[in-house]
Amino acid sequence: MAVHPATDTIASIATAPGVAGIGIIRISGSESLSLLKTCFVPRVPRDQFVSHKLYYGTIVNQQGQALDEALAVYMQAPHTYTREDVVELHCHGSYVVLQSVLQTLLVQGCRPAEPGEFTKRAFLAGRIDLTRAEAVIDLLQAQTEGAARLAVNQLQGQLYTRLEHIRQQLIGFLALLEVAIDFPDDDVEIFDSTEVSFQLREQVISSLEELLAWSEQGKVVREGIKVVLAGLPNAGKSSLLNALLQEERALVAPVPGTTRDTIEERIVVRGIPIHLVDTAGIRKYEDPIEALGVERARQKLEVADLVLFVVDGSAGMTQRDRDLYQSVCHKSHLVVINKSDLMTTRQLEDLFSSFPEALCIPISAKHGHGIDRLLEALFQTIVGGRGPRADQMTCAPNTRHRAVLLHTLEACQRFEQALIAGAPVDLVAVEIQSALDCLGDIIGLTTPDEVLDTVFSRFCIGK
Incomplete structure (x- = not known):
């Protein structure tokens, strides 16, 4: 600027x-x-x-x-x-x-x-x-109702209130330390390390840890996650994409290799934005265009937050399925058994046993069977069963806040360790001041000009 x-x-x-x-x-x-x-x-x-x-x-x-x-x-x-x-x-x-x-x-x-x-x-x-200022841009850019609620909470000062409470606690600790430094020979114990350590843990460190946890959930609510559909050609990935979108977005044909490039669309599942990426079926191709599609599919898999590994249930588990699964199973994933309407119960059970450590969801993308169950499993996998509902979170620090909160937490943990070790009070005071400086950066008391310029450059002109 x-x-x-x-x-x-x-x-x-x-x-x-x-x-x-x-x-x-x-x-x-x-x-x-x-x-x-x-x-x-x-x-x-x-x-x-x-x-x-x-x-x-x-x-x-x-x-x-x-x-x-x-x-x-x-x-x-x-x-x-x-x-x-x-x-x-x-x-x-x-x-x-x-x-x-x-x-x-x-x-x-x-x-x-x-x-x-x-x-x-x-x-x-x-x-x-500064937290309220950043809430303005979050509100302008909100893609879902949940993201808008988080921004309004922050705009109303809920994050600032939490941070200011932590800051006042630290200021109180620092004041006691400064008195102890000024009157080192006083017969009365001014600074009770055991009591301060307890208050630090209960009122400061626990609050910082909660804010950091909410930051992770808030990021999902604000930005969503990238979900990549992967599998062999003709497993039904494009049919699944259409079923999730409830529209005919991708071409579907019985000929393997219909999808040669990635197709990206967006859905919202219980307030969570999900960026779906349909990819080319992964196999060896002689056609250079199809080979480029496979390479792009592999690139998308590398940056995926979650993989839906699609298997053609009617064809059973093949060695190519196993080889491909080994290349994606290190990532967070769900196994989607497509064409389950063409399988017997015994065939389903046998296929489930091929993925003993994964959650398998049987569906029929063609008929829409099992899609609701897949969406629920997708949501629970994303949120880890905790349910990051915006109306249950007081606030959700953004990426900038999270980085500074981590430094604040580390300074508080060093403060706690110094108390336990019986370090000199002047050295302990250094860690408190470090934590206070970090909190000042978040709310704008000590934020460098270049950080302020970066924050406000995200805004549109006129706001």
Whole structure:
């Protein structure tokens, strides 16, 4: 992000490109009201604009030509998103109209806002902490209802509250240590290592471990997982993809090798986004195009979070099935026995015995039998039986938070070990300060500028 004076007045289109009934232009900074008076002519003439009240009128350019009929609202600092004076112009949603209005504002002295700059100003003004700022982008990018709920929880300060509680506990420990350092010869024991160690374990370390566990679950809810369908040609992978999507997405034919490239689609299973990847059947090909498809299938398998290993149950377990299974069984996987409607109970049992350590799900992709059971097994495998429901999690730290929380936990564990070993209090204090610095990075108290720039660069322009 480029360096600009914090006193600049900024403007941008705040709504997504495209045809819409309404398009909003947002202005923030000390010149907001002046710009409003210059470019907006209210239907009922007036000298003053009352804060947080909509006015109907016409937007004009510097030559006085009408650009659009619009509603305008002036919001006086500090009761605004950025804690600066803010103006919003609610225009018709034509991109051409919005651009012409924006250009008029830029000519008159403000500059284009950068990605996330409105939210960055809110953070720098102390209106929100960094976790709440990041929740804004999570909410904008939420792909599922569960991800949106997690973002709203964080936006309402639930993660900040947990982190601030931990921080205050550590500050209390540090205060006791500093008193003990200042009065080393005092007859009264100021710092009870046993009690502090217990409180550290119960109130700090356990909370950090819980947040880290929620981080893993939250990542699944936000981003989902990649599930790759693998198996021999004609095992029914494409039919399974169609059954999971409930539409004819992939071509299906009795001739082996119909799928020559990967096909990627997305479904949501109980709030979890799942990115399905159908691959070419893996075997030796002489056709160079088919060989490329197989190579791409192997590449997708390497980065898969979960593999659905599809077996043609009507053909039984072949040596080629066994060889292929050995190449994927090291990954998290489910075995899907397709065409089970063509098998006897004894044949199913024999096939199950070929995968003694795997969960086998019999299905008929052609008729849709067993698909619901497969989806439930898929969900339980993803969440490990714990069920990462967004409404059961107070918050879910993101990837950046997780990395810093790990450093915080490590510092607290070193603090605990130093207490147990009876280390000098000044050395113990170093570990507490290290943990506090880490927490400061998460909520924005001590976050380096380059990290802030990275965080806000993820935003769209206008937010």
